[in-house]
Amino acid sequence: KTLVNNKQLEFVNAGWCMNDEASTDYNSIIDQMSLGLRFVNDTFGPQARPRVAWHIDPFGHSAEQVALFAKMGFDGFFFARLDYDDWNKRLKENTAEMVWRGSPSLGAESDLFTGVLYYFYGYPPGFCYDVGCDDPPIQDDPDLFDYNVPDRVNAFVAAAMDQAQHYTTKNIMMTFGMDFNYQNAHENFKNIDKLIKYVNKDGRVHAFYSTPSRYIDAVHAANKTWTLKSDDFFPYADGPYHYWTGYFTSRPALKGYTRVCNNILQACKQLEAISNGYPNVSSISLQMSMGIDQHHDAVSGTSKQHVAYDYAKRLHIGQVECEELMGYVLSDLAAKDGSPPLDLQFCEYLNISVCPASQSNSFNVMVYNPLSMTVQKTLAFPVAGNTFDVYDDQGLLMSYDVFPIETTSPAGPYTMYLHPVDGIPPLGFRTYFIRPSSSAHMSRYPKIYRHVNGDPDFTVDNGIVILTFDGTTGRLKAIFSEGVLASVDQQFMWWNASDGNNINSNQASGAYIFRPNGTIPIEVNAGNIAQVTVIKGDVVIEVRQVFTPWLSQTIRLYNNYFWPCAIFDYTVGPIPFSDGLGKEVISRFSTNLTTGGVWYTDANGREMQKRVRNYRPTWSLDVTEPVAGNYYPVNSRIYIKD
Numbered sequence: 001k002t003l004v005n006n007k008q009l010e011f012v013n014a015g016w017c018m019n020d021e022a023s024t025d026y027n028s029i030i031d032q033m034s035l036g037l038r039f040v041n042d043t044f045g046p047q048a049r050p051r052v053a054w055h056i057d058p059f060g061h062s063a064e065q066v067a068l069f070a071k072m073g074f075d076g077f078f079f080a081r082l083d084y085d086d087w088n089k090r091l092k093e094n095t096a097e098m099v100w101r102g103s104p105s106l107g108a109e110s111d112l113f114t115g116v117l118y119y120f121y122g123y124p125p126g127f128c129y130d131v132g133c134d135d136p137p138i139q140d141d142p143d144l145f146d147y148n149v150p151d152r153v154n155a156f157v158a159a160a161m162d163q164a165q166h167y168t169t170k171n172i173m174m175t176f177g178m179d180f181n182y183q184n185a186h187e188n189f190k191n192i193d194k195l196i197k198y199v200n201k202d203g204r205v206h207a208f209y210s211t212p213s214r215y216i217d218a219v220h221a222a223n224k225t226w227t228l229k230s231d232d233f234f235p236y237a238d239g240p241y242h243y244w245t246g247y248f249t250s251r252p253a254l255k256g257y258t259r260v261c262n263n264i265l266q267a268c269k270q271l272e273a274i275s276n277g278y279p280n281v282s283s284i285s286l287q288m289s290m291g292i293d294q295h296h297d298a299v300s301g302t303s304k305q306h307v308a309y310d311y312a313k314r315l316h317i318g319q320v321e322c323e324e325l326m327g328y329v330l331s332d333l334a335a336k337d338g339s340p341p342l343d344l345q346f347c348e349y350l351n352i353s354v355c356p357a358s359q360s361n362s363f364n365v366m367v368y369n370p371l372s373m374t375v376q377k378t379l380a381f382p383v384a385g386n387t388f389d390v391y392d393d394q395g396l397l398m399s400y401d402v403f404p405i406e407t408t409s410p411a412g413p414y415t416m417y418l419h420p421v422d423g424i425p426p427l428g429f430r431t432y433f434i435r436p437s438s439s440a441h442m443s444r445y446p447k448i449y450r451h452v453n454g455d456p457d458f459t460v461d462n463g464i465v466i467l468t469f470d471g472t473t474g475r476l477k478a479i480f481s482e483g484v485l486a487s488v489d490q491q492f493m494w495w496n497a498s499d500g501n502n503i504n505s506n507q508a509s510g511a512y513i514f515r516p517n518g519t520i521p522i523e524v525n526a527g528n529i530a531q532v533t534v535i536k537g538d539v540v541i542e543v544r545q546v547f548t549p550w551l552s553q554t555i556r557l558y559n560n561y562f563w564p565c566a567i568f569d570y571t572v573g574p575i576p577f578s579d580g581l582g583k584e585v586i587s588r589f590s591t592n593l594t595t596g597g598v599w600y601t602d603a604n605g606r607e608m609q610k611r612v613r614n615y616r617p618t619w620s621l622d623v624t625e626p627v628a629g630n631y632y633p634v635n636s637r638i639y640i641k642d
Contacts, residue, residue, distance in 0.1 A: 012054035016291030021062040022633035032291035052212040056121035060236035064603035067102025067110040138194040169222040241505035243628035246514035250301025268322035271329040286318025369424035401537030451532040474530035481564040493521035497582030
């Protein structure tokens, strides 16, 4: 605390981690920043509040991230990674520092002074003094044969002048450090002390220990006018064949589990806030686990496998604790006077159609809505039988569907689809009662149709959306909705991942970098033909497509939805590798829309970013990777328009 109070120690960023900016949702960014900033405030006091945001290692930078930093009250933002061509252009034009406007709707409220670090986030070349460095230490004893003060001073001044020519004020920030450095802090500081002493004695430049906030103050005092940036820094490439777009989809299971845990955390915090607290359970464990999981080598999918297991394990520990807490609160809210507490259980394994509670003969389903609006959502959960009486909390019988999970096994197990007609009230819950029945009161046996490839085209519709499927391939062929008919062909394909052995570059495709071995994707089977089964019920219509033993998809239309919506639920894996070829699997939609090569993607689940194929708004793009260079992060939505 003394060092903080004396301004000798300064915190930058101060989130629970330095979060990724491509694979994160704005909600989770805010949560992890709040958790870290709260810790710093509680531990060191308000005087420790950071003024500078510091993202020196994430692999590309989001407009929403800088908008959030601006709204959090930071005075500046520094990072290290940006496209190599963008960087070269900025060096020539002295625009390594700028004002970045993160949100078109917020306007100037989202403006933040932003700077790109000159030496990445490392030492100036020749001045690394840590374990493993080979740079010469400062030898300031003239009697030694390797006395080198003049040489080291000249080298440092040259490095400083080289950097200064690309920045517009009389101040520059020189970083001294790198990953895993300061293992020998004494050796570092002893040499830096000498360097500062002799550089200042030379007098050509003035060197001193400083902090990012002092630098911000000095730059602000220069009263310069800065260029305005309004797009983002995606995708990031550090060379012509090195596009860091692979991590947008690396470890999709961890990415998906992170989203699930975020939903649970928001509901958990709400219910915790209205409770009087319960012993031994709180949301803090999941908050901390989620905070760690936003790291730029966590949710990004770029960690080692054993580390990914650890992230998932910690998330699950927090999830279980939150579920226990939510069970207590909902039990108290639902309990009648004098009635015993409810034994509420969560269905954690719906992704594999397993829920012991719902796969019993008789059970109740309680649904909590954490949103501030009524939710019309069809519920789905596994059941053991196919004939039930289903009642709402008013005692009224409800319609439902029971579909076999496997069409090859109509005797079960099953999935029940249940649609609450009146929806789930905002910040409220409803309970539904499922009881075994000896007679079918409502929808019971769905209509199952197995399509034979080569038959005529067929359609499914719910009165709002009509989907047409090709009779030969079994693939989606067209969508009709709101008076508009669009040709839409959906295919599953894969890019052959480069192993780094070609003429242009030895860069392989991997967890960070996406680099296909060509520009034409490969079909998952000859002709991309799907074996199709259609199941129709009162609540939902399913079109089940099987392309290969390792890739299938279910397309759903809900009969109770009042907006044009089709759900595409695909299952991929285990991806075969017996042929020795790495496979980057994609779902490709081909339409007859005239888009002009333009599409739109979300920024961390908030505002949309315009994308143009083979184009960058702020520099002339050299198209060296026509596939990987056109991939962008998508967290919640992507769209095209005619």
